[in-house]
Amino acid sequence: MGERKGLGFLSRIKDAISEAVYGIALHGQVASIKRMKMYTEYLFMLMTIGDMMGIPIVPPYYTLRLLPYMVPNIKGWKLRMLRERDVTDIISG
Amino acid sequence: MTGVVFDTPAPYILLGLIVYAIAYLYYSKYVDRNIWQADPTRPTPAKLYFDGVEYFPVSRYVLYGYQFKSVAALGPIVGPMIAVHFYGWLPALLWLIIGNFFIGWVQDYSTMMMSVRREGRSMGPIVYELLGGRARTILLTYLVFYLIIIGAVFAWVIVSVINGVPGSFIPVVVILITGYIFGHLVFRMRVDVVRATLVALILVFAGIILVTAVKDLRVPSTNFLDPGVTGTQPASWTVLFWLLVLSVIYYLAAITPMIRWLLPTVYVGYLPAIIALVIVVIAAVATFITGVKIHETRAAYVGGASLEYFDPIKYPTTGPIWPMLFVTIACGAISGWHSLISTGLSSRQLEYETDARPVGGGAMITEGIVGLSSVAAIMVVARGAAQPGALDYPRGAATLVNALIPLGPDTWLYFYSVFVIIMGLITSMLFVRVFRMVAAELFPAPFNHYLVSPLIWIAIVVFLAWLGSWTNLWLYFGGTNQLLAGLALMVVAVFLASQRRPTWYVFWPGAFMIVTTLAAILWETYVYTAHLMQGQILSVQRPVAVKFGESLVHFTNALSAIFGVVLFILGLAMAYYLFTGYFRYRSQAEKAS
């Protein structure tokens, strides 16, 4: 945001319009794709560190090898996966 | 330009624009500051629950565009088309202007704000928390009805345009295929989005130009399966044929991977749609210059307040101006569907609380402008026979636009026909998908299976669109949609009451919408019941009745009457929960202070 200040009114308008056009044309789809990715990740996580939610699925030997890369995602993953959803959550997009 | 500009749509549209400007610049600002006390420093759910998928801050311009795209479909086009026909353009225009001012944006903005203050929760959970599980179930049931009825109406509109404008289906097929190509280009072949878009645009416009230029491509002809039928009013076999074509498209949309076809098609479809919308708004204002006049057969006011309109047999497809006008025009003035959009994704991605006003309020007011342009488009074409035709809008829009950009009326007719068809198609394709989700939640096995539930939707939609009366269905749609709006407003009122904030600005609009829509649903039920009791059929159903016997039509009408009763009871129940909830919270708030 800070960088834009100097650019003047016109270019701000231009940015705003292009952002709005992106919003109309693509934002919803990007959201859908992200959601799909989230579900794909569910599968991945369930199949690897499902034990972490008390769902033992496969022997964790090889999972351990992947564990270091998962460390930063674990919290967000749990939050997303365990949040109760409603149909009205998924209407948009 | 003859100096007398009041015979063009321009001054009336301008009036609307001015009122909308006031709504946005003053009224919405007042509400935002004084009632919600939006605070840009208060962390929004996007920041609090950041997860990079659903919760993350997005610029207000992007969200505005997204919100607008999500709320604007065929609604602001079809509603005015019917309303102008039955009540004249002035009541339609006034309701669009005043409705949006006091109710429309209020709902979109307030539900969004409520969701922001409720951890980004969507309507279902909020209703559950405020009013209990039964209220939520009613809400979801409403959703089911809504999805079915709107599907039927859109199916009918699509079919009548395809049928009335021969060859218009060809560019639509081109768009559907282009959608697939675009998806393939971007997701499989990794072409960048700008280039892929160019390819898509070229293909889409090539389709439209092709069918305009090569007259031989304008097949199949109107009512090609019903020889002997004249005029553009669609006849039974042809309608059924096109409905089955749509069924295939819908089913594919429901079960194929979204990313491969549905999403890219939505994108590709919106490309001409955005252009169409922008042009028609400009053309409507530009009638100052172009001089396109309000058609001589269009009166400012036709009727609707007279006692005549209280005769359901004589005016079966309309009714008294109150409550019927207020459900005829939903989107553009006020639409309950938006409350679901506002609380679905937008509220989780607002960067600042203060963005809710441009995103929620701004998008709705923009949709109001689309509604105004539709009124303008209908104003300038001749009023047909007893029934409004689905072709009125493309014809009117073509008339308006061709005066500004004279590419030939045919070109614009095809352009706007394709626009109407594709908007209807895209939204229906998304709706069948939503229905699938709702079914997964509400229906028992095996109807909740993802391969089965879309079939249920398609079957009912085809049945209703084929045998029902579309204007009546539209009124049911308006009924459900507006009732949803009333409920949403009331939910906000309940929420504000629970927060001990002023509620008048949502309570009264909400109460008005609830009472009006319940009355409208009751009226529709009465229309069907009256026909049944007197052994009558609605005029639009006559061709079907002649071919397949009246009993089938009576059956359909009985079904519609039952629909009405169910909707009414559900609405009443919901209203009960809301009002008691509201007063409970109010009295609690009073006790506490």
Next chain:
Amino acid sequence: MSRIGFKYVFERMPELRIVIFAGKGGVGKTTSSAALSYKLASMGRRVLCFSTDPQASLSDIFERNLFGKGEIEVAPNLYVLEIDADKRIAEYVESIRRKIKEMYKIDEIPREVEDYIESAVAEPAMYESAVYDAMVDVVAEGKYDYYVFDMPPFGHGIRMVAMADILSKWVDKIFEARKEALELDAAAARLKGEKLLEYEDQMLKELEYIRGRIVSFSRLITDAKRTAFTMVLVPERMAILDTEKAIEMFEELGLKMRGVVVNQVYPPQLLEDPRAPDYLKKRVLAQRPYVREIYEKFRDLIVAVIPMLNREPKGLEAVRIVAEELWESSLDLGALEALTGR
């Protein structure tokens, strides 16, 4: 024509690299493994004899403590590995902990991650997984001309093989999911018009590595040209039943049993020998019906017959005797048929 022995197996299967011995407990799997390894090594090839049996007796057979000592050369070119799975697991887990600490420059592993690691260590199938991975490991290294695996008794032995199947399906699936997730990420980025970074997903790389190992190992042991699954059995009712069930389970896994080794068959001469007591003759006769059953049920599968020895097969000398029998059995199929009394 009727001569049998592993010599002929190797002649027919020039690409054969891995021989796996499975079977019920106490039928002589470990002995057979040791013997075949010994024979191959004595021919100048580098051989690894690997016991995956937690009751491993290679130490007993070679009369030397080999448990958990790594690959030990017990005779020229003959290497023996008896892994200490618990130790292996401990080391493995420690390396994971280290990696996490290094990657994120932290001194302490986050609690939920540490909990997970500890629970993983205690998982009931962890032991088998570790043994399995050790197998994968030695084969992947490829230091030897031949690998001879001594499998744990029945259930676990089959499961070890089934594991190859499950694990490679598993790794395929999660690989697919991960890839799809990255695809979707890239798709979203492309729609946003963001510069498309050539994805360097470390996890995908790691997965590719794991997959490469598991899949190539699984391919190797299911390749009938390069791997010979061999059941060892003795002429007893239970051993025959076990073998039948094992063959059935193998087929369910889409695998083919290469052959069976019949162990502890009394030499037929004993019957004619007037010096043998009735007691011994009775035992020989008691074995006959089972020999017949084996002959009838598994005739085409029999690759070697080892006669009943007059001493316990331990120590290199005894191993050598068994090795010769395994390589070229003194009892050929004809002799076996004669034994069945037909």
Next chain:
Amino acid sequence: MPIVRGGQRFIFVGGKGGVGKTVVASAIALDFAMRGEKVLLASFNPVHSLSTVFQQNLSGGVIKPVEGVKNLYAVEVEVEDIVKSYKEKISKIIREFLRWAEIPIDPKGFIDIATTNPAFQEAATFDKMMDIVLKEGQEYDRVVFDTAAVANAIRLIGLSKIYGLWLQRVIKSRQEALNLRYQLSWRKDKVLEEIKKDPLLLDLLSLHERYVKVRENLSNPSTTTFIFVTIPTILAISVVKRFSDMVKAYDIPSGGVVVNMVIPRSEAERDETGFLKSKWEEQERNLALIRELFGDNILGYIPLYPEDVVGIKALETLIRDLEEFKP
């Protein structure tokens, strides 16, 4: 004198594969039954052989009376049903997570793999064993377990604490997950109900509860004893030694060692081929080792019979020999 002295209800029979565990377990069970006690003989072998030993159909995974012997009941344990129900539970949970999932890949393959965890088989066997100890077994004076190879047996009866540890951790993870789910829910009442009825957690908790009880039972010298079977070969002896040490280390009462397949001296001496003779000489050295290692713990010797031990008659002979036969 019964083969197994002491009043323990649960008798586990283990040893290296091929040493005749099933036959010895059958003999012990028959011995008690003939002395008027109500006995259950439970086979946990992957391929059952009780039917062969008793020459009657005892298969099917249910307890059946052994015909021809009063008071003797037998079961060849099957775990397929438990494994199946466990798989269904896991599959249901995964599907629940993916209820609204719009994913480009088919989850079915995942669910298939997810439900082939080799640990399920083991857990199910463990489950059955606990049921027998805590439920069915309570109706019998004696329960004789014919276990699979000793390594499994050790794990099966939970001697290694590791299984309990794992259970505790999984339970903890499940509880934490459910707790988080509750926090993130809006239908608190409904979710609370669901959490209370979470099939996975209930299973795990009951498993753990039973596990603790079984452990108590098994480490109590007055209720449980562990019988080892060996044959006079170094390989078999070292296995028994290793496991009896392990059992001691875990404070599990050891009931003694049965030495099977002993070549009678008289027969060896009669053999002029030298075949038996050299075997016997080796055996003598090994028997000396057994005496040295287990001394008073040796419950008896069983001669190597010329024929298979099949049928109740043969078992009766074996029981007699166990008391009388001396190498």
